[in-house]
Amino acid sequence: MTPGSGLEQHPLLPWLALQHTRGIGPVRAAKLLEQLGPRWFLSPRLPDCGLSEAQLVQLLTPSWSVLEPLLEWQRQGPARHILSWDHPAYPELLKTLSGAPLLLFVEGDPDALSLPQLAVVGTRHPSYVGKENTRNLVTQLVDVGAAITSGLAIGVDGLGHQAALERGGVTLAVLGSGLEQCYPKRHRRLAGDIVDGGGALISECYPWEAPQAHHFPRRNRIISGLSLGVLVVEAAERSGSLITARFALEQGREVFAIPGAWQNPQAGGCNRLIQQGAKLVCEVNDILEELVAFSTAALKIHPPATEELLPYPDLLDNVGLETTAVDLIASRCQQPVQEVVTRLVELELAGWVESVPGGYVRARRS
Structure with missing residues (x-):
């Protein structure tokens, strides 16, 4: 040219x-x-x-x-897009990062890049429990409106994409190769399903570039950069998924990890992340409660109810889980016994305390 x-x-x-x-x-x-x-x-x-x-x-x-081969690649399909850093469809969340890609190559719906996303990553060799956790959590995340982002790899990545598609959700795959060089090859059909399902394939590599070892750590920063948070399902202590988690921390994203038995080598990385401050995940609400502050409008999250003010907190502080005599409560509060009795009755009616032989105990709701 x-x-x-x-x-x-x-x-x-x-x-x-x-x-x-x-x-x-x-x-x-x-x-x-x-x-x-x-x-x-x-x-x-x-x-x-x-x-x-x-x-x-x-x-x-x-x-x-x-420029010439890039434009030729773009002309070969209506769903092919080249997004420069200043393009209107370039995702704002990714743009805020220092070192964001100057160019993104996208196959699929470019608007999907700006959906509220959760990254789901993990080992290439998940256990039975890891597979079940991936499917169950992804299904519930899709139900609240999250798009699922991962790296199209074998294992947890692929399972996450598949579970999202089966639930009718949107999923995005960030590749460590050019979009013409789908890697791994066994996921070519999955890649096509992602595009057909309203999601997108994304890469900062030129479309014709083959996968290279150094592409994948760089790919991981895009996975975390597009997402509100990163969920590590199962990962060994030297897993590439921990690179994604590290990028997430550097980018100010939430990091979530599912714990596992210490005897399971595929759980070592997750357990270590939790020791270092990642949010321990047992159910989907453990993820959603961390995202409420900045994604309630985007995800179908029910904001937590306003915390109920404790009635008579000075009195409640002196009623324990073991039986506490009324006289002792009055003495600790330095209040008249008759007034304490009246307030204890109110608290019992409201479900804060329970009357037992010899005094009162805290109720379960408190």
Whole structure:
């Protein structure tokens, strides 16, 4: 492709140039965007941003050789999209990250990237219990309106995608390869089902790029970056899922983990995460209660009822789980016995205390 083809002003060219300039990675690119804004390539302050002469030349050199095959890839399917950092469909939650991808390649519905998402990740070799936990929790998360995001890998990732689709939910898969090089190959049909189900396949790799080992840790930061939180179902202590959890912590996302028996090597990573402060998950409400503060409008979550004020807290503080005599309660509260008796009757009618031989005890509701 050469100048004169009508694409000299194509909006992808500046982003491709930024992506191909040596010495400028996602983090430095983010700083440049912070300094100059999304129209950085038109800013007269560009030469004052500490870039070398060679970098400035590269930034202003159109990447024709890359643009042409990208546009050809996009033309091959109506569901194929290229989202630059300034594209209206680029997910806002991901954009807030330092080092967010400059370009996202999407097959499917780009609007799905902005749905409230929960990442579900874990081992490639889940136990029977791990499989059941994945299916059960994903089903319930879909029921409250969460999209399920994962990495299309064998094991927990694939089970999470499948469970979401079977429940009629939306799921998104972030690949460690280009979208033309679906990996693993055995999940090509699953990838197609994700797109057909209203979800999306996502990658920052060019569509023709093969999977590489270093792609997958970078892929994990996108999985967590798109999501409100990350649920680790089962993971060994050296699992790649823990990389996703670490990214989630760095990005200010919630981290959830399902505990397991210490004898199970596939539970070691989850147990370690819980020791380090991840939220222990026994049921779906353990996840939802952490998301209420910032996602009630998006998810079908019932906000917790306003906490009921304790009646006569000074008196209740002196009624224990063992029988406490009225005289002792009055002495501790430094209140007249008759007044204490009256209030205890009110508390009993309200279900806060129970009358037993010899005095009162706390009721279950308190």
